[in-house]
Amino acid sequence: MRAMQIAQINHIRLMRYAGLFTYVSAGMPLLRYESLVNELIADQRPLWHLSAWVICYAAFGVVFWLLLLKLGSRRFVPLKLALLVVLVTLAVAIGWYSQSGLSAMLLVVQSMLLPWLMPLRVALICMVAQNYVLVPVFASNPGWTIGDAILQSSLYLGISALVFFTSLIAKQQGEAREEQRRLNSELRATRALLAESSRIAERLRIARELHDLVGHHLTALSLNLEVASHLVQQPAQEHVRKAQSVAKLLLGDVREVVSQMRDDDRIDLTQALNTLIEGVPQLDIRLELPPRFGVDDPHRAQVLLRCAQEIITNTVRHSGARSLWLRFEQKDGEIAIHARDDGRGSDNLRPGNGLAGMRERLAQFGGRLDITTARDRGFTLDAWLPLETTA
Incomplete structure (x- = not known):
């Protein structure tokens, strides 16, 4: 029973909720609003950076949710690709305004979308490129060098790769499951057609048997009874004629049944x-x-x-x-x-x-x-x- 419940899990829905959970977790530092204000003042940075951070984070969530709603759909691909670019831009902006690695975490979340929206080779290139776009953002942090920024981007690239290939496997398994269901329906449809063809063939066989065997014997019986009715005397002659009438009725019924069976031989x-x-x-x-x-x-x-x-x-x-x-x-x-x-x-x-x-x-x-x-x-x-x- 437990294995059956696991098999019935909707992989797209599971990926959607996992991505949303990670997105919400990346926004936890915003709960320290007063501490963030004090840090901005201490670093002599404009306070509007915090507001811009909040706005970009909210916009990222909206765009991310819109893409998740159509996860697995093959429609509106150009629009989805444009929204992916918007996501990367918002993530970089969040990293710039927050001076933290939250942008990299959001790009990790965003990497789960790539296998669903573009070919594998292009998706891999985009995953690598979007992580190293953060190098200037990391290098802008006080005390950071270009080497440190590259190492930091490489670290998050490894996490993104894990999410990327997990999402890719989920996509391939989902497609294989849908293909299996479709092929199974085709097999059942073919089996239904074969069963219908077998039913028609059996009806035709029975109709031929009735016509060739039973009909032939009843015809012979009727002819013999006709001859017998002229040879016998009363009262046996009356019984022979009754038997002849019954034989003719049976022959008519057989012919009617055969006609009905042949008329209903459509598949x-x-x-x-x-x-x-x-x-x-x-x-x-x-x-x-x-x-x-x-x-x-x-x-x-x-x-x-x-x-x-x-x-x-x-x-x-x-x-x-x-x-x-x-x-x-x-x-x-x-x-x-x-x-x-x-x-x-x-x-x-x-x-x-x-x-x-x-x-x-x-x-x-x-x-x-x-x-x-x-x-x-x-x-x-x-x-x-x-x-x-x-x-």
Whole structure:
């Protein structure tokens, strides 16, 4: 039970609270307000330095909280990078006004954000650079040399590296967990489709058996009873004719059952598609299906499921969207898939293997694919799959 509770901890929330706790701890010296005023007077420094320190510290907390709220989101990356620059500037200002190492502590807190907002190599460079930006701040302290300032920055760089890689591991584990959930939902959706295909195949087998065996024997029985009705005398003839009527009724019932079983041989895709979207918690998927949505051909059913999987995968990995609208429509002898998201889009779309594979699957059955996207306008995809093979 305890292991299960640990596994259910939200890593992003835990990182958020840990960062806020460290930020609050870095502001503890401000509780000694009167002592700080006396120190400023003793050092012959302006009293407004203390006010500037408080303002910068509060502003750092606000900006830091805004970035934590969107931790893990792929949206508004340029704005987030600009806020990171603001954080570094505020931390350096705090170090300048406080003449202490509090700025380095705040940069340690800020280093946890870097793996979430930029590529690993760039994030490492930024972590090193922001720590050594403090060298002039440390060197401005009375009695400090440039060498002392570099050593002090190197010390805090080591602490920042620990926080940085801890945050990086948490990010990678979170992404792996989400990917595992998504793949598990795809597996369950495929299993549901296979179960539905097996059910249809079994129904067809039973229908054939009823038609070929039971129907054949009942037909033979009815013919034999017809012959017998002309050979026997009363009162046996009356019983033979009744048996003949029962045989004809049974034959009619078997044919009706066989017809019903063949009429209901469409593969229902509703359960498979609903199962598919359950494993994507970070994306709000709004699925719209026609009533009794199904197809006769299991190969076409698989193509539709794979197209839905690819649309969801691309949205999660590349779009940075919060919502995905996925609609299936069946009319005029074909099934249409309409998908759109509210992601960042792109002016220079280069289709990868996933979209190329989707286009190839549709083309095998005479289908087609249309993609529309633009920067900051999301991604729109329309696909059409004929229900019958086109010439």
